[in-house]
Amino acid sequence: xxxxxxxxxxFLPELLDGLLITLQATALGSVxxxxxxxxxxxxxxxxTRFVRWPVGVFVEFIRNTPLLVQLFFFYWVLPSxxxxxxxxxxxxxxxxLHYSTYVAEVYRAGIDGVPVGQWEAxxxxxxxxxxxxxxxxxxxxxxxxxxxxxxxxxxxxxxxxMIALIGVTDMLQKARSEGATSFQYIEPYTMxxxxxxxxxxxxxxxxxxxxxxxxx
Amino acid sequence: xxAGLWEHWLLPGIWITVQLTLYSAVFxxxxxFGVGIARTSRLWIVRFLTGFYVEVFRGTSAxxxxxxLFFVMPLGFEFQLVPMWAAVLALGLTYGAYGSExxxxxxxxxxxAQREAAIALSFSPAQRMRRVVLPQAIPEMIPPFNNxxxxxxxxxxxxxxxSVADITFAAQLSRLxxxxxxxxxxxxxxxxxVLAFLLTRAMRLLERKAKASIxxxxxxxxxxxxxxxxxxxxxxxxxxxxPKSADALASGGAK
Numbered sequence: 001x002x003x004x005x006x007x008x009x010x011f012l013p014e015l016l017d018g019l020l021i022t023l024q025a026t027a028l029g030s031v032x033x034x035x036x037x038x039x040x041x042x043x044x045x046x047x048t049r050f051v052r053w054p055v056g057v058f059v060e061f062i063r064n065t066p067l068l069v070q071l072f073f074f075y076w077v078l079p080s081x082x083x084x085x086x087x088x089x090x091x092x093x094x095x096x097l098h099y100s101t102y103v104a105e106v107y108r109a110g111i112d113g114v115p116v117g118q119w120e121a122x123x124x125x126x127x128x129x130x131x132x133x134x135x136x137x138x139x140x141x142x143x144x145x146x147x148x149x150x151x152x153x154x155x156x157x158x159x160x161x162m163i164a165l166i167g168v169t170d171m172l173q174k175a176r177s178e179g180a181t182s183f184q185y186i187e188p189y190t191m192x193x194x195x196x197x198x199x200x201x202x203x204x205x206x207x208x209x210x211x212x213x214x215x216x
Numbered sequence: 217x218x219a220g221l222w223e224h225w226l227l228p229g230i231w232i233t234v235q236l237t238l239y240s241a242v243f244x245x246x247x248x249f250g251v252g253i254a255r256t257s258r259l260w261i262v263r264f265l266t267g268f269y270v271e272v273f274r275g276t277s278a279x280x281x282x283x284x285l286f287f288v289m290p291l292g293f294e295f296q297l298v299p300m301w302a303a304v305l306a307l308g309l310t311y312g313a314y315g316s317e318x319x320x321x322x323x324x325x326x327x328x329a330q331r332e333a334a335i336a337l338s339f340s341p342a343q344r345m346r347r348v349v350l351p352q353a354i355p356e357m358i359p360p361f362n363n364x365x366x367x368x369x370x371x372x373x374x375x376x377x378x379s380v381a382d383i384t385f386a387a388q389l390s391r392l393x394x395x396x397x398x399x400x401x402x403x404x405x406x407x408x409x410v411l412a413f414l415l416t417r418a419m420r421l422l423e424r425k426a427k428a429s430i431x432x433x434x435x436x437x438x439x440x441x442x443x444x445x446x447x448x449x450x451x452x453x454x455x456x457x458x459p460k461s462a463d464a465l466a467s468g469g470a471k
Binding site: 034061064065066067068069070072076077158159160161164165175176179185186189190192193196197200201204 | 243278397404
């Protein structure tokens, strides 16, 4: 194996450019996943069957099909319906939607974990249903699930290279175009792999520490 | 849609996806057991090396690893794998790392008294593992392994990026040939869903057998779609019931 430091040095700025896109996609995807996940979690608790059923089937369907195919679906099908997004936006939508179905399960566990007494107290104070949810239950539920949500952000970060396959210039795409133009494969791909470990390992240590701190 | 879509692309694609899932699942399971057991070793060097492997393969992306195996290995080590086997290697090593954590957790969950009893009966360490610890740990591993296999099945879609002709690759080809994207991607999504569903059913059967063999009650239905079809969502949808007994109230009601 011949490692060429010059190639590595020349690729470094490219890698950092790609890293920004990777982080951007992960951050935006997470925000979308957290918001949609809460919508699914609340809808799955609805007392109306016509809300629970379609949302349940949809969530199971998204969760049991590959993110990559969903990504291709949005990238190729949406334009034919005259819905035009940039590749990065399409990637963020696919990542966010896919992970929202996992995050919904996390919220569900969090909501189940709120002590019954809190519901009873809200009832005793004659609180309205919406107020009970947003003032009493959700603030407590979300605090409990922060470490689990963080783990999904890390998982999304590791899935984000898929957006390179629809042409977003993230880290993997930078390595691919470097390989395609200069036939330098060893350094770019190895550096992208190391970059992922350098971000995700400390991040998962942080999440583990947070979990211990919150006493899970 | 073109004639011959199923015969030429989709059916061979399904076969490749099933094969890939099967081979990588077997490989990942072997790795998971090997590494999971090795991480409980008394030798620090074994623990360190296996721990390092797990952190590296859980820390990086399966797709990046696959590209690395495809483009870097042939150049760096002049060692060219058949695409299918490079894919199996990448998926097996990645999911083996995740699986080893499941094995480690299940081994740790076996009651310490069980090991002590085996030592008291003067079982050798190998006998202890094979006849006392593993039979109790394996049923615990099946539900998380089931989830892992679904993840693995979905991850096989990544191999289309390195031109292994699985269903996702078939979809790409079909889209290029016909220009139709809605139909083909909808078919592919449904196909994956059906495969995931069948895999879950198969694992549930296995779990029932494993639990029955050690005399435990069969697990309640909480798998794919079971939550929806068995109406348990309705119970969950209601507010948690008020504590029934005075004891429960006296102990704070909450838990």
